[in-house]
Amino acid sequence: MADSIETWVRKVLAQDRRAIARAISAVESGGARSTALLKSLFPASGKAQVIGVTGSPGAGKSTLVEKLAGAYRSAGARVGIIAVDPTSPFSGGALLGDRIRMQNLAGDKDIYIRSMATRGQLGGLAPTTHDVVTVLDAAGCDVVLIETVGVGQDEVEVARLADATALLLVPGMGDEVQTFKAGVMEIADLYVINKADLPGAERVEQEVEAMLSLAACRDGWRPPIIRAIATTGSGIGEVRQALEQFQRFQEQSEGRDKRRRSYWRGRLLEMLRRNLFEKVVSERLPSEALDRLVNDLLEHRADPYSLVDKIVAESLKDGQTPSDT
Numbered sequence: 396m397a398d399s400i401e402t403w404v405r406k407v408l409a410q411d412r413r414a415i416a417r418a419i420s421a422v423e424s425g426g427a428r429s430t431a432l433l434k435s436l437f438p439a440s441g442k443a444q445v446i447g448v449t450g451s452p453g454a455g456k457s458t459l460v461e462k463l464a465g466a467y468r469s470a471g472a473r474v475g476i477i478a479v480d481p482t483s484p485f486s487g488g489a490l491l492g493d494r495i496r497m498q499n500l501a502g503d504k505d506i507y508i509r510s511m512a513t514r515g516q517l518g519g520l521a522p523t524t525h526d527v528v529t530v531l532d533a534a535g536c537d538v539v540l541i542e543t544v545g546v547g548q549d550e551v552e553v554a555r556l557a558d559a560t561a562l563l564l565v566p567g568m569g570d571e572v573q574t575f576k577a578g579v580m581e582i583a584d585l586y587v588i589n590k591a592d593l594p595g596a597e598r599v600e601q602e603v604e605a606m607l608s609l610a611a612c613r614d615g616w617r618p619p620i621i622r623a624i625a626t627t628g629s630g631i632g633e634v635r636q637a638l639e640q641f642q643r644f645q646e647q648s649e650g651r652d653k654r655r656r657s658y659w660r661g662r663l664l665e666m667l668r669r670n671l672f673e674k675v676v677s678e679r680l681p682s683e684a685l686d687r688l689v690n691d692l693l694e695h696r697a698d699p700y701s702l703v704d705k706i707v708a709e710s711l712k713d714g715q716t717p718s719d720t
């Protein structure tokens with residue numbers, strides 16, 4: 396039953412749905428197989444437009460993502476959806492009506508939907524989200540939409556991974572716009588005032604406009620503010636247009652390269668950090684050794700600064716350098 400990695404990769408590149416689903420599962424569980432797959436898939440990735448959709452729980456992200464996916468499909472694009480939001484209907488955590496709706500989307504063979512467990516209760520990007528994007532991208536998705544719950548740091552994280560980030564706001568969150576200001580508002584390339592059928596849309600829009608007029612224009616792009624009613628699909632065409640406009644702007648201004656460059660710099664260092672850490676811990680610090688060191692610290696026979704220096708120095712001396720592996 397088991398394909399060789401080579402065959403498996405070939406099937407993923409040939410857009411075999413089962414192979415893609417299995418690849419995503421493998422990548423999510425990590426380990427050697429995941430690394431082998433990703434090494435082969437990586438060269439075929441880098442073409443998809445990665446779009447982050449973020450905002451508070453209940454803002455309508457899933458509804459909007461579903462409609463937006465439909466809009467991209469109508470234009471002939473192949474679409475991947477990753478839902479990191481624990482309350483997302485994509486993960487089956489919502490009302491029955493939502494789940495039925497998602498089944499319609501799931502019937503389309505050019506849409507791939509994956510919901511991912513979050514790192515903690517607070518939500519956030521699952522550590523393997525990046526790798527799942529690589530699989531979908533290599534498998535020929537033109538667009539990958541990532542829905543993530545809006546709780547501060549995660550939005551910043553999705554914004555690093557994404558080529559474009561849309562932030563959903565809803566009427567009645569005037570005060571929230573104020574608190575969002577601190578860091579989250581700045582990551583948006585596009586603001587969507589969703590639930591524009593409810594009273595108060597105008598006020599949120601004014602708040603965002605006021606905030607934008609104060610903020611410096613980021614690299615010459617002024618994020619548009621679009622009103623939408625995700626449930627009816629109103630404004631979804633405009634959202635797609637604005638995203639495409641941003642994509643063109645980014646390509647012309649080399650903003651996309653700049654963003655991806657900064658992303659890969661951070662990602663490479665992060666991967667290196669994790670890899671080195673795991674190697675050092677597994678090779679140098681079996682739990683008895685760790686216990687002994689902790690005892691030394693408790694008794695103040697050793698200080699943690701010197702211990703860390705010593706462990707690092709010994710690992711670098713004996714261990715393989717990355718180029719040997």
Ligand SMILES: Nc1nc2c(ncn2[C@@H]2O[C@H](COP(=O)(O)OP(=O)(O)O)[C@@H](O)[C@H]2O)c(=O)[nH]1
Nearest residue numbers: 452453454455456457458589590591624625626
């Ligand atoms: N009135 C109104 N309700 C909406 C709109 N968009 C989404 N909703 C509803 O808001 C609720 C939360 O939507 P959902 O997409 O699950 O939000 P998420 O938590 O951000 O993913 C659902 O009951 C949707 O039907 C909208 O534009 N107007």
Ligand SMILES: [Mg+2]
Nearest residue numbers: 457480482483
């Ligand atoms: Mg959701």
